[in-house]
Amino acid sequence: MKNRFKGKFRQIKKPDKERSSVRKDNSKRTAFFVWLLIIGMLFIATVSILLSINTRSTLNESNQSIEARENEEVKEEIPHASANEFLSSFVREYINVPNESAALDERAKNIKEYMVFNEAFNDDRNPLYNLDGVSGTRTLETFNLFNIEDKGDVSLYQYKVTFKNQVEREVEKEVKKGKKKEVEIETETEEKENTLLLNIPIIYENGLFSVSAIPYFTKVPSLAGNIEYEKETIGLDEYNGNEKENIAVFMNTFFEKYSTESIEEMAYLMEEPQTLNGSFLFEEISDLMVYIDGGNYKVSLEVIFRDELTNIQQVNQVEMTISKNGNNFYVEEFNYI
Template identity: 25%
Template sequence: MRKRLNKSGTSKDGLLKTAIEIFKRANENEKRKKEIRIREKKSRPKGYRAKKLGAFTFWLLFSFMLLIVFVNVFSSNGLSNAVTEGDEAELNKATSAEGIEFAKSFLVTYFNWNVDNEKRSDRIGRLGRYLPDTLSEEAVTGGSKWNSTLTRESIVLKDIDNLGDSKALITFQVKVLFQSSADNNQTEDKAKSAPEKVKADKYIAVPVFYDEEENRFIVYDLPSFTFVEQEKIDRTIALETDGLKSVTDGSTQNIKAFLDTFFEAFSTDSKDKLTYLVEDPKHQNGLNQTMNFVRLKNTEIFEGKKAEEKVVRTEVILAEPDTGIEFTSSYLLVLAEKEGRYTVLYINNKSYIDELKNKKHEEEIEVTEGRELHKEDDPEEE
């Protein structure tokens, strides 16, 4: 019996010693791992955290862009489904460019008549191509004194009201010329007098309907006269160059001298000669002698995307060749200095300015992030 108890006690002591040894070893391993982590933090090369943050930022942006792509794809599918279901707000053809042109054609017919040599029935027939039969006769103006003239160039679009159900109310400003007829220009001695003329400035709303079954537009009701107040614009719109960094060094004089030469050539030289000055393919024909260069005024110069590129906004005085009448025009140029001379990369190119502003913004973000990354925390605190 005693032998059994001794054996049992010895076995328990052995297990306890083994457990203590395992615990000590595990504790020592944890201490070694902690020391290794501390040494690794101290031995990390400069910029290690920046690289890790950069990698994290890249994958975060990549995931965000992937999410946007998925959202756009599913949104497009949803939009397609909505279109197939007949979204009137998006597909009201009465508000389309074709509907506007149809309404203009109607107004040309509506405001053009000659009581001297045109029968009333003829005018009713012409209006019948736009109006229902029940309205064509009502649309014909009565009276025999005045003739009316309206050119398509004298019609200005002012407003489009989408009424839904393939209907729209399109408002125009029209400049109509009323002139007394020949029969009314007779004096008592039968001699013809000069016709009376009245220039009228009117606002008129045309109700347009698109008939899908007949695939045609219709003026479904008589037009209505209205008035649109022409308010004075009393605020300034931000220019494309707002926010760009100005150039004030000695290069400004050379640039201004180049601009004088350039606009002189731009107004008078042929395409072959302008090729040496203008790289923008959209503007290599210049002004083709349709306007003469007079002088520059209010020239501003800004930094471009590269050190050798400059953005210039300038006002140019141009004169009409036959009359000498002067006009002031604004030009936005992108210049590049190559081999000691300037060329024009772009003229009135908004895309370049947008890319330039985005580049400057990204550079500012990088500078800010760089400053934050240089504020390294103590390794023990991490």
């Protein structure tokens, strides 16, 4: 019975499940992923462009920086001490002009050694070397470096020079000999001194110098100016107490020692010892003003020294900060103003 039931059960087949002919709509999902992909690609492209622009800008800045450094390296900084040494010899050769043919030829040869190497200055006919019609001499008296101007590739060195021009002339003079007068030829020397600014343009390369153009003279400019200036006032309360007289006594004692004593002795009276060590004699102080400066005193005064030999006086204004310990004063700060 049981076996018969099993047999019937095996004979019953489970019907196949029919698949639905209606498919699920995935278009929205597909469109979403497509747009997401497009947006992502646009984002990556934008970021790439920005990074490219930034990289190019950085690269350009780096290249400009490198070029600037290279340009700086190309233009060597002129060592002024060496340039002055070079030009000191040139100034002597240039200013000194003899009145003798062989000496003029030697001068021209020497000056040529200082000039740049080009067609103009290699030509012996250059006016720099030929001084036609010379009838006197020019002699250098003094010179000193006045100013330096940077003009790009060329540096202009200006020297204040004083030179003397001399011309010898033959003149006829009547000379009395006994009762007769005779005419004799005498030589007279006419002199004229000039002080001018000698302007010398030079170039510099690999530790060497050359004069790049013919030097020229200009008037020496004045360096004095009407510059308004008021000394800063001491913003402290003035002191007129009992110690003012004691401070005045100390000031006289201090400057007596300051003018004559050694540094070692002055160390007992001041924080940073100074001394004139006998160069001047102390004469007097004047215009003494005392102010309260915290726990110390600020002192402003005029001190007069005098040279013992010539009696020439030296007047200076001084500001000092002094402290007091017991009955003793001590100079904490000392300044000429």
